Amino acid sequence: MSDSVSRRRFLVSAGAVLGVGPMLAACGGGGDVTAASCEGYAALDAAALQQRASLEYVDKSATPGQLCSNCRFYNAPAAGADCGGCQLFPGPVAPGGWCKSWVAMAA
Template sequence: MDDKRVTRRDFLLRVGALGLAGLGASSLLSACGGGQQQQQTAPQPEAASVDTAAAASADFSCTDVSGLTAEEIQMRESLQYTDHSPYPDKTCSNCQLFIPAESPNQCGACQLIKGPIHPDGYCTSWVQKVS
């Protein structure tokens, strides 16, 4: 007859693994907006103003996803990544998750989304950069 008792060591290992899984899931949910559905209204176009830095950064594109897997492309699409933010105050360059490029007219990176990220871009996981 098999002994089905769980040792204290097995119990602690299982509880620890569950705790780590819960911590990972909560981190993922908080990065994705806490799992709450947010209704967004279409942004109202603002008066056109010419900003030389914005004009310079608009001269290049960060949409080449040829080196990404299907899952990574799906993640970009599910987070609605776009090269040019519809919100003037919410761009990748002022997002906590953005990793800037070494030079100004190059694509940066993101801690959440794989692939090239435009400094003027936006996704639904935008988080205000803490200064």
């Protein structure tokens, strides 16, 4: 295992223990996570990629206050994972991402 992989695993584990992921989501964070860096993205077929493209999905929201992590259609990441999912198309999405179907999470 390379140093960068073990360092990343340590940071992810520490973040999970400290609850950093939910804190980042709550404050609108999401860092520089990209869907392409997350598990499952490489297996997406052309149709799945077209679905997210048709909704104009981006990894980093340019719309203040609108993030995947506070969208009604967002599925939170599994423990230790960087990306969550979207109920509208397959594959991972970045917590700080956005698409044109964004709808505020129910209070």
